[in-house]
Amino acid sequence: MTRFTTSAKALGATLALAASLALGGCSAQDGPGDDGGASAEPKLHVSDAYIPQPVGDVAGGFLTVTNTGGAADKLLSVTSPLSDDIQIHKTVDQKMQQVDSLDVPANGALDLERGGNHLMFMEIKKQPKQGEKVAVELRFERSDPIRIELPVEAPTHNPSSPSAHGSAHH
Structure with missing residues (x-):
């Protein structure tokens, strides 16, 4: 009986701690410009953007x-002077498919x-060269559009590969 009581007390303490952390997390998100938590809003920023130098018309x-x-x-759409047809692709089982x-x-x-x-x-309109930048506007369902410039990197550039160490920052 004592063992059960100890487990029940530990469970109660754990639940109380979890509840206080959850409540504390909610209030910690309130900051300047927030509306007191009445409606949560996305807060977006873009990083690690690049375009490999194209070798064809895509x-x-x-x-x-x-x-x-x-x-x-x-992310709903993308526009750029580089192309009138910019598609959003999802890769599933190593196959590309266009999505809306x-x-x-x-928080992700x-x-x-x-x-x-x-x-x-x-059907790109010109061949951007390594070192140039391509203007892009990202359009979202809830957030304002984000305008960025994608640096043109080497055709084989891959920042996640070990040999590309530090080359993603220009």
């Missing part, structure tokens, strides 16, 4: 959209990377 775009806000968002949107989870990230989800610039 180009891939890669980047990370990080959401530090408490609400999810969706990709989720940007609350959407990674667009080689071998995974990515942007496809179809």
Whole structure:
């Protein structure tokens, strides 16, 4: 009987601790400009953006959209002077498929990377060269558009490979 009582007390203490951490986490998110938690909003920023120098009439775009806000968002479309047809691709079982949107989870990230989800610039209007930048505007379901410039990297550039150490920052 004592063993059960000790377990019940430990469980109660654990639940109380978990509840206080959860409540503390909610209030810790309130800050300048917040509306007191009445409605959570996504807070997006882009990093690790690049486009490998294209070798044909299509180009891939890669980047990370990080959401530090408490609400999810969706990447809906992309525009750029480089192409009138920019597609959002999802990779499932090593096969690309065009999708209408990709989720940007609350307190998470959407990674667009080689071998995974990515942007496809179809029928590009010019061949950007390594060292140049390509202007892009990302449009979301809830957040304002984000305008960025994707640096053009070597055709084989892959920041996740060990040989690309430090080359993603120009």
